[in-house]
Amino acid sequence: MLQIRHNMALKHKTTIGLGGKTPYYLCIKSARDMLEFAELESKLGIPFNILGGGSNLIIADESLCKELPFGILDIDIVEEISCRPFIADEKEMLPPLVREYLRRGHTHFTELTVSAGYKIPKLLQFCKENGLTGLEGLVGIPCRLGGTVAMNAGAYQTEISDVLSQVEIFHKNHGIIKCSRKDMELSYRQSSFFCQGKKLENPIILSASFIFPQLDKNIVKNKMEKNLLTKKNTQPIHARTAGCAFKNPINENGEKISAGLLLDKAGLKNIKVNAMQFSKIHASFLENTGDGKTKDAIELLNIAKDKVLTLFNIHLEEEVKLWK
Numbered sequence: 001m002l003q004i005r006h007n008m009a010l011k012h013k014t015t016i017g018l019g020g021k022t023p024y025y026l027c028i029k030s031a032r033d034m035l036e037f038a039e040l041e042s043k044l045g046i047p048f049n050i051l052g053g054g055s056n057l058i059i060a061d062e063s064l065c066k067e068l069p070f071g072i073l074d075i076d077i078v079e080e081i082s083c084r085p086f087i088a089d090e091k092e093m094l095p096p097l098v099r100e101y102l103r104r105g106h107t108h109f110t111e112l113t114v115s116a117g118y119k120i121p122k123l124l125q126f127c128k129e130n131g132l133t134g135l136e137g138l139v140g141i142p143c144r145l146g147g148t149v150a151m152n153a154g155a156y157q158t159e160i161s162d163v164l165s166q167v168e169i170f171h172k173n174h175g176i177i178k179c180s181r182k183d184m185e186l187s188y189r190q191s192s193f194f195c196q197g198k199k200l201e202n203p204i205i206l207s208a209s210f211i212f213p214q215l216d217k218n219i220v221k222n223k224m225e226k227n228l229l230t231k232k233n234t235q236p237i238h239a240r241t242a243g244c245a246f247k248n249p250i251n252e253n254g255e256k257i258s259a260g261l262l263l264d265k266a267g268l269k270n271i272k273v274n275a276m277q278f279s280k281i282h283a284s285f286l287e288n289t290g291d292g293k294t295k296d297a298i299e300l301l302n303i304a305k306d307k308v309l310t311l312f313n314i315h316l317e318e319e320v321k322l323w324k
């Protein structure tokens with residue numbers, strides 16, 4: 001039976017260390033629990049937000065409201081990775097990286113199914129040990145599989161969608177369903193899933209399947225090490241942050257402009273409101289340097305957006321999810 005926890009503080013559930021008390025907190029350890037959750041949700045009559053690793057979230061705290069107006073469903077399903085060789089058939093709708101390797105005549109592919117609560121660093125370790133390429137850009141990110149698919153996370157010109165082949169979802173009207181590539185739309189830090197042509201509102205990701213080109217283990221290991229070194233030199237990876245606060249805006253030629261560079265030019269690096277500050281190392285990372293408050297984080301986000309709009313006439317959009 002699912003255990004409800006009341007008045008649970010969320011501060012320690014986010015990597016930035018911000019978050020007040022939720023009236024209801026439920027942790028899901030198995031896909032079977034979803035039906036019980038659906039019944040509970042309709043009885044309680046309060047919306048539930050889905051929590052993964054909490055690495056892309058800024059949640060309201062007591063500086064904004066006494067109690068959060070939503071419950072939390074923590075998707076922490078962790079099962080063994082299921083792994084099998086994949087025989088590619090060009091007629092199938094394959095992930096882009098697989099198509100590219102097939103065009104080059106590559107023949108070795110591996111398919112993995114990974115549950116939503118699986119930690120990305122652990123998945124990358126598996127990929128490194130088995131020579132599976134495609135996710136090397138995600139090194140150094142403290143997130144879980146479900147959140148990574150939901151956000152279509154990526155770095156260094158690659159995204160999780162490059163190797164994603166299928167997602168298992170719980171939806172309150174459909175129960176547990178599978179969405180293949182034709183039922184997904186994945187774009188810059190966004191994902192949508194469809195059932196019979198209709199977009200699913202609030203889909204809950206339970207697991208995902210991937211197809212990886214298989215390479216020499218050292219190639220994958222070296223790519224990861226190189227990316228990690230670059231991140232260590234350019235990002236505050238050990239500070240309490242929620243990753244990049246803003247998405248990179250797109251210019252009129254369809255090219256991405258670095259939000260970090262715009263913020264740096266606008267003098268935002270190191271700017272502080274109480275214990276919250278834009279990082280000295282990368283201006284798009286908002287750091288909690290002590291007992292930070294969400295109100296101060298939001299004030300800084302607004303200062304940054306105003307400055308960039310005034311100076312460059314560019315609207316910045318948050319990449320972090322604000323839960324208020």
Ligand SMILES: Cc1cc2nc3c(=O)[nH]c(=O)nc-3n(C[C@H](O)[C@H](O)[C@H](O)COP(=O)(O)OP(=O)(O)OC[C@H]3O[C@@H](n4cnc5c(N)ncnc54)[C@H](O)[C@@H]3O)c2cc1C
Binds near residue numbers: 052054056075147206
């Ligand atoms: C140090 C650091 C570095 C980072 N670097 C990068 C980077 O290089 N590239 C990048 O893209 N991001 C980066 N991020 C941001 C973050 O790690 C990603 O957005 C990540 O994908 C979020 O995953 P999560 O499990 O932490 O999700 P959460 O932060 O818990 O949730 C994020 C969103 O996903 C939804 N969600 C979570 N789990 C599920 C589920 N099972 N089903 C449905 N929806 C779900 C949540 O409701 C929320 O809307 C970084 C963050 C940190 C702290």
